[in-house]
Amino acid sequence: MKAVGVVVEYNPFHNGHFYHISQSKSKTQADVVIAVMSGQFLQRGEPALVSKYHRTKMALMNGVDLVIELPYVYSTAHATLFAEGAIQLLDAIGCKSFAFGSEEGSISPFLNTFDLIHKQNEHYNSLIKQYVTTGISYPQSLFKAYEELRQKESAKTIDLSQPNNILGYHYIEAAKRLNLAIEPITIPRIQAGFHEDINPDSSIASATGIRKAIAENDSIENIKQFVPQHTFNELESWMEHYHTFISWEKFWPYLKYAILRNTPQQLSQYADVNEGIEFALIKAAKRSNSFNELMNAIKSKRYTWTRLQRMVTHIYTGITKEALHQFTNPTYIRLLGMSQNGQAYLSQHKKEFSLPLISRVASTKDDAMLSLDVHATDMYALGVELATGQKIATDYQTPPIRM
Amino acid sequence: MKAVGVVVEYNPFHNGHFYHISQSKSKTQADVVIAVMSGQFLQRGEPALVSKYHRTKMALMNGVDLVIELPYVYSTAHATLFAEGAIQLLDAIGCKSFAFGSEEGSISPFLNTFDLIHKQNEHYNSLIKQYVTTGISYPQSLFKAYEELRQKESAKTIDLSQPNNILGYHYIEAAKRLNLAIEPITIPRIQAGFHEDINPDSSIASATGIRKAIAENDSIENIKQFVPQHTFNELESWMEHYHTFISWEKFWPYLKYAILRNTPQQLSQYADVNEGIEFALIKAAKRSNSFNELMNAIKSKRYTWTRLQRMVTHIYTGITKEALHQFTNPTYIRLLGMSQNGQAYLSQHKKEFSLPLISRVASTKDDAMLSLDVHATDMYALGVELATGQKIATDYQTPPIRM
Numbered sequence: 001m002k003a004v005g006v007v008v009e010y011n012p013f014h015n016g017h018f019y020h021i022s023q024s025k026s027k028t029q030a031d032v033v034i035a036v037m038s039g040q041f042l043q044r045g046e047p048a049l050v051s052k053y054h055r056t057k058m059a060l061m062n063g064v065d066l067v068i069e070l071p072y073v074y075s076t077a078h079a080t081l082f083a084e085g086a087i088q089l090l091d092a093i094g095c096k097s098f099a100f101g102s103e104e105g106s107i108s109p110f111l112n113t114f115d116l117i118h119k120q121n122e123h124y125n126s127l128i129k130q131y132v133t134t135g136i137s138y139p140q141s142l143f144k145a146y147e148e149l150r151q152k153e154s155a156k157t158i159d160l161s162q163p164n165n166i167l168g169y170h171y172i173e174a175a176k177r178l179n180l181a182i183e184p185i186t187i188p189r190i191q192a193g194f195h196e197d198i199n200p201d202s203s204i205a206s207a208t209g210i211r212k213a214i215a216e217n218d219s220i221e222n223i224k225q226f227v228p229q230h231t232f233n234e235l236e237s238w239m240e241h242y243h244t245f246i247s248w249e250k251f252w253p254y255l256k257y258a259i260l261r262n263t264p265q266q267l268s269q270y271a272d273v274n275e276g277i278e279f280a281l282i283k284a285a286k287r288s289n290s291f292n293e294l295m296n297a298i299k300s301k302r303y304t305w306t307r308l309q310r311m312v313t314h315i316y317t318g319i320t321k322e323a324l325h326q327f328t329n330p331t332y333i334r335l336l337g338m339s340q341n342g343q344a345y346l347s348q349h350k351k352e353f354s355l356p357l358i359s360r361v362a363s364t365k366d367d368a369m370l371s372l373d374v375h376a377t378d379m380y381a382l383g384v385e386l387a388t389g390q391k392i393a394t395d396y397q398t399p400p401i402r403m
Numbered sequence: 404m405k406a407v408g409v410v411v412e413y414n415p416f417h418n419g420h421f422y423h424i425s426q427s428k429s430k431t432q433a434d435v436v437i438a439v440m441s442g443q444f445l446q447r448g449e450p451a452l453v454s455k456y457h458r459t460k461m462a463l464m465n466g467v468d469l470v471i472e473l474p475y476v477y478s479t480a481h482a483t484l485f486a487e488g489a490i491q492l493l494d495a496i497g498c499k500s501f502a503f504g505s506e507e508g509s510i511s512p513f514l515n516t517f518d519l520i521h522k523q524n525e526h527y528n529s530l531i532k533q534y535v536t537t538g539i540s541y542p543q544s545l546f547k548a549y550e551e552l553r554q555k556e557s558a559k560t561i562d563l564s565q566p567n568n569i570l571g572y573h574y575i576e577a578a579k580r581l582n583l584a585i586e587p588i589t590i591p592r593i594q595a596g597f598h599e600d601i602n603p604d605s606s607i608a609s610a611t612g613i614r615k616a617i618a619e620n621d622s623i624e625n626i627k628q629f630v631p632q633h634t635f636n637e638l639e640s641w642m643e644h645y646h647t648f649i650s651w652e653k654f655w656p657y658l659k660y661a662i663l664r665n666t667p668q669q670l671s672q673y674a675d676v677n678e679g680i681e682f683a684l685i686k687a688a689k690r691s692n693s694f695n696e697l698m699n700a701i702k703s704k705r706y707t708w709t710r711l712q713r714m715v716t717h718i719y720t721g722i723t724k725e726a727l728h729q730f731t732n733p734t735y736i737r738l739l740g741m742s743q744n745g746q747a748y749l750s751q752h753k754k755e756f757s758l759p760l761i762s763r764v765a766s767t768k769d770d771a772m773l774s775l776d777v778h779a780t781d782m783y784a785l786g787v788e789l790a791t792g793q794k795i796a797t798d799y800q801t802p803p804i805r806m
Contacts, residue, residue, distance in 0.1 A: 253656075253657075253785075253788075253789055254656075254657075254660050256785065257657050257660065257661075257782075257785050257789075258660075258664065260781060260782070260785060261661065261720070261721035261782065262721060263726075266721070286781075317664070318664035318665060318669070323666075378663060378689075379660075379663070379664060382656075382659065382660050382663060385656075386656055386660075
């Protein structure tokens with residue numbers, strides 16, 4: 001059986017995701033779609049709207065055959081590391097290709113960009129350095145250096161101001177750097193409109209827009225047209241049980257306590273807390289009455305919203321630099337769920353997997369990377385309990401979902 | 404002006420305390436009563452029913468002239484250290500004597516006990532060792548060794564099975580060991596009955612009994628007869644504002660989060676977390692839905708309720724062994740409140756004080772011991788906010804209360 005891989009968060013699963021899966025499958029003639037999905041904490045450094053088990057169910061009901069978890073180490077990391085973990089896992093589980101959505105829409109400009117940057121690496125780096133010394137930020141310098149490089153190139157290269165192009169580029173770079181045989185495919189992204197708000201005349205919206213619409217009145221009444229029926233039902237059943245969707249605001253009391261319980265010195269041991277930001281963080285937390293207040297008090301050109309969110313994710317979960325940076329590669333394939341088709345794929349191919357497959361955490365021997373996932377899941381569960389008064393399943397209690 | 408000192412928690416201030424103050428004053432012919440009072444966390448390792456500012460007000464309205472704070476370092480420590488901090492502070496602020504309540508009721512048996520133990524120290528210690536080897540606990544061995552020593556003594560010694568005799572003995576021992584001129588006085592304790600429950604036919608009850616009666620229906624309706632009118636009014640005004648009294652159960656979500664956010668190794672850095680109890684603590688916290696469940700899951704002969712409460716106090720506040728054990732002596736006299744009489748005493752005597760007097764934390768230079776008090780006060784405030792939705796004053800905002 002032939003498998004195509006996708007890298008996802010499904011926060012929540014929407015019509016654009018559905019389109020992406022069907023395109024990925026038809027374009028690659030794959031028999032199964034395997035999604036590597038972030039767990040309870042996501043790449044922008046925030047807790048998921050609903051738990052990974054609920055998001056796994058949405059995926060399986062909408063055409064994904066296997067859902068495996070992107071470990072916390074990668075799911076909360078910057079794009080380079082995030083992509084490295086995700087693509088390695090898809091390769092380890094035997095995917096012949098992976099498909100990503102992009103604004104660009106065709107694959108050769110991605111490959112051209114990779115060739116350009118890597119052939120002219122020294123020049124590229126010296127350009128970046130030049131721009132940095134002019135006082136602009138590192139990401140901006142990177143972008144300007146790339147634009148300069150690109151002007152002298154005749155082959156078509158990608159526009160790296162587009163968010164999905166950037167992510168796609170990192171996937172390709174990871175696959176190349178790690179010398180993996182897995183082949184990149186890109187699906188043109190159906191535009192969700194220029195801004196992040198939902199458009200009532202469309203059936204496609206970004207996950208950000210959908211979350212915003214949900215957050216506005218903590219209800220799903222305005223998003224029905226943007227998500228498959230199965231997603232809607234799953235969100236509805238979450239709401240019936242938990243009465244609210246998860247966001248940083250819901251975890252705010254714990255986050256405030258976690259920040260203020262520590263001395264600056266203790267705070268600086270957590271992952272991504274660098275350069276003295278701990279002092280500003282404590283000062284801001286003392287004065288803030290909400291997550292939004294905290295973020296607005298400390299965000300700056302240097303500390304973007306996403307960078308700060310990743311930082312507070314690690315403070316919230318209590319995961320230190322030492323714990324997070326001890327790894328070089330994924331150490332397992334954690335199965336969150338499977339369709340019957342996915343199950344058949346596993347039976348047929350699991351001997352070829354290059355990493356151990358973990359179906360049940362409870363019967364797994366200690367693994368340092370897995371223990372961080374289990375811990376982050378516990379911390380998410382505590383936050384949900386604080387916000388809703390309801391208990392939520394932990395990794396030890398949850399076998400893979402079968403559909 | 405002549406001052407007598409008392410060591411108190413006033414959790415809450417009751418008729419027995421009122422009696423103790425008037426007796427202390429009349430017995431010593433003192434002009435002012437100075438109370439050294441525990442802050443937000445108490446010697447049995449628990450958060451106070453109401454904040455230290457409210458308890459200060461109760462004290463001042465009931466005849467205390469000056470309230471100074473027993474620093475966190477001492478207020479949450481075992482009896483020896485607790486007594487050492489308290490008596491040193493009373494001496495530093497110029498008290499000629501200190502008065503404690505005891506079951507014994509007269510001072511000479513205390514002094515005889517001190518002489519007996521210190522003259523026969525080697526013999527006493529070898530007896531303790533003998534008992535320990537028979538398998539009984541250290542406190543039990545201590546008691547049995549003392550009883551053996553005492554049998555051969557003709558002078559009247561105290562009964563060390565009585566809780567207030569034990570505490571009184573520690574005060575005297577601290578004063579003697581530190582070679583302080585402050586003179587010990589004891590006031591016979593009016594019995595609150597054999598057990599801890601309140602007795603409706605009496606006007607005297609223990610603070611434990613009163614707290615229990617309050618906790619039963621989170622109201623003060625059953626305690627009116629045991630407390631002065633001023634205490635009742637102050638508790639009533641707390642209740643109007645905060646709608647509940649503070650106990651460990653109210654802080655439970657934060658405590659659970661604080662325990663589970665840490666690895667066993669991280670947990671073991673907090674003060675009083677020793678001998679591998681961190682593993683049992685994490686295991687128990689995972690399964691517990693309340694503070695009471697947690698305590699019952701881990702308490703044992705070796706780990707008494709009080710010892711465990713002190714341990715979780717330090718976990719809750721996030722205060723490490725390193726931070727707590729860096730001190731040898733109190734470094735300041737922190738003024739929480741004063742009557743007009745107390746104010747006159749300060750004007751007249753403050754030049755004689757052997758430690759700096761701190762009236763306003765906000766205008767005080769960094770002091771490591773004080774920073775722990777400020778931090779513990781912040782952590783208490785966060786817990787109160789979680790439990791009640793109401794903010795509570797912190798040390799930076801609170802000048803001494805004047806009455």
